[in-house]
Amino acid sequence: VLQRKLIFTMDVEDWFHAENIKKYVGETTYSSLPRVYDVLDYLDSVNARGTFFVLGLLADSVPALIREVKDRGHEIASHGLSHRMLGSLSEVELLRDLRESKDRLEQLTQSECIGYRSPCFSKHPCLDEMLIATGYKYKSCELKASFHDRYGSPGFGGSQLVRDFALPSATVFGKSVPASGGGYFRLYPASFQKFLLAMADAEPLIFYCHPWDFDPCQPVPSSVPRILKVRHSIGSKRAFRKLSRFKFDNVTLGELVYTS
Numbered sequence: 001v002l003q004r005k006l007i008f009t010m011d012v013e014d015w016f017h018a019e020n021i022k023k024y025v026g027e028t029t030y031s032s033l034p035r036v037y038d039v040l041d042y043l044d045s046v047n048a049r050g051t052f053f054v055l056g057l058l059a060d061s062v063p064a065l066i067r068e069v070k071d072r073g074h075e076i077a078s079h080g081l082s083h084r085m086l087g088s089l090s091e092v093e094l095l096r097d098l099r100e101s102k103d104r105l106e107q108l109t110q111s112e113c114i115g116y117r118s119p120c121f122s123k124h125p126c127l128d129e130m131l132i133a134t135g136y137k138y139k140s141c142e143l144k145a146s147f148h149d150r151y152g153s154p155g156f157g158g159s160q161l162v163r164d165f166a167l168p169s170a171t172v173f174g175k176s177v178p179a180s181g182g183g184y185f186r187l188y189p190a191s192f193q194k195f196l197l198a199m200a201d202a203e204p205l206i207f208y209c210h211p212w213d214f215d216p217c218q219p220v221p222s223s224v225p226r227i228l229k230v231r232h233s234i235g236s237k238r239a240f241r242k243l244s245r246f247k248f249d250n251v252t253l254g255e256l257v258y259t260s
């Protein structure tokens, strides 16, 4: 039986960028980003590499961290500039966001940034055209069961395509259930998530998480409604141990664009 690939991906953003709690957090000096180093150590220890979707603004605030991710053999892709939802951006703003995040990350790592994941998988009608116009080769911002479709782009010449690496979901009792994701990763027992991944109709399977999924010490302010607080941090203490239950491949999405 051929094993499907399981690709590790992380959206590199701080705990206060999370959409659920963003508006409740004022000035803060606490950062969850150092957890990324622990994740890098873990991936090294199991000989796995993956793709890190990084906020463009972090190229200025934590350049050493991003270089470290790159130097350890992982791919640096874009998670946009500052985590603004795509629905709130005009076409011009979207173009600028895509271009500037790519430029900043490329200048820092001295290598091409060809992948993009939108904040919270948000949508924009012009996304594919804009990705092609700004030189991206793939996106990973759909949550659906099948992701073999490629998007042509009539406006920019039919031969140019943006590969779509969607996140896996499984159909359980006729309902589509996400099989991957930071919150789901923390919430589901590892065995259940593995069951969902096995049921998902996708190749490769994409795992995703955030630095703050591994941080039980986030100073989430008391003004954050309890339900959001629980959703944000449930299971973070166990997240590390849980990670070791998955067997990740030693390949990045960027590499797969050219080989599959």
Ligand SMILES: [Zn+2]
Pocket: 011, 013, 079, 083, 118, 119, 120
């Ligand atoms: Zn995000």
